Amino acid sequence: DAKTTQPNSMESNEEEPVHLPCNHSTISGTDYIHWYRQLPSQGPEYVIHGLTSNVNNRMASLAIAEDRKSSTLILHRATLRDAAVYYCILIWNYGGSQGNLIFGKGTKLSVKP
Amino acid sequence: NAGVTQTPKFQVLKTGQSMTLQCAQDMNHEYMSWYRQDPGMGLRLIHYSVGAGITDQGEVPNGYNVSRSTTEDFPLRLLSAAPSQTSVYFCASSYSASGSNEQFFGPGTRLTVL
Numbered sequence: 001d002a003k004t005t006q007p008n009s010m011e012s013n014e015e016e017p018v019h020l021p022c023n024h025s026t027i028s029g030t031d032y033i034h035w036y037r038q039l040p041s042q043g044p045e046y047v048i049h050g051l052t053s054n055v056n057n058r059m060a061s062l063a064i065a066e067d068r069k070s071s072t073l074i075l076h077r078a079t080l081r082d083a084a085v086y087y088c089i090l091i092w093n094y095g096g097s098q099g100n101l102i103f104g105k106g107t108k109l110s111v112k113p
Numbered sequence: 114n115a116g117v118t119q120t121p122k123f124q125v126l127k128t129g130q131s132m133t134l135q136c137a138q139d140m141n142h143e144y145m146s147w148y149r150q151d152p153g154m155g156l157r158l159i160h161y162s163v164g165a166g167i168t169d170q171g172e173v174p175n176g177y178n179v180s181r182s183t184t185e186d187f188p189l190r191l192l193s194a195a196p197s198q199t200s201v202y203f204c205a206s207s208y209s210a211s212g213s214n215e216q217f218f219g220p221g222t223r224l225t226v227l
Contacts, residue, residue, distance in 0.1 A: 031212070032212040032213055034215070043219055043220050044216075044218045092211075094144055094161065095144070095146070103156050
């Protein structure tokens with residue numbers, strides 16, 4: 001499976017934008033870039049995903065580099081509820097040997113009031 | 114929509130006991146899966162299903178059985194519980210197995226095997 005590299009931790013102030021980077025230099029052409037987050041003692045929560053173009057939804061924006069070797073999750077105004085571990089994952093098909101959501105260590109985001 | 118529901122939320126078993134973790138979704142999703150998450154670790158895929166009547170093994174299937182008789186339900190059975198199965202179990206579903214879809218996760222079942 002293609003691997004991703006993320007910083008272990010980041011800090012942000014409440015109501016400021018947050019840019020969470022992810023490197024995935026071995027990404028294949030069919031891999032979708034997914035972002036999930038996990039709050040303490042909760043199940044993972046889908047945030048956003050994309051293939052080639054930048055994506056926006058109500059939670060965040062995803063900026064994908066032109067060569068697709070990196071991406072950035074953008075939280076436009078961080079809130080205390082956004083404090084979580086954020087995972088960048090590459091997936092082309094769930095299930096089987098390629099289907100493991102390899103969450104790795106992710107980036108632990110702390111939000112200061 | 115209730116999304117993905119799991120029962121029970123907590124369970125304590127003795128070694129050798131069996132039990133079934135329940136998972137249901139009301140989104141008419143074809144793909145469902147079970148993961149376990151050990152402390153400080155990522156998710157590991159136990160079993161998955163691409164549709165009713167079809168199941169397959171993931172990364173760590175030993176000691177677990179699944180069945181998919183309906184689109185909505187995907188129970189996970191522990192045959193003879195062992196302390197190594199102490200973990201948090203998450204059920205997830207998505208519209209299909211394609212990576213173009215997001216996965217929706219349940220709240221988890223925290224299992225302790227003594």
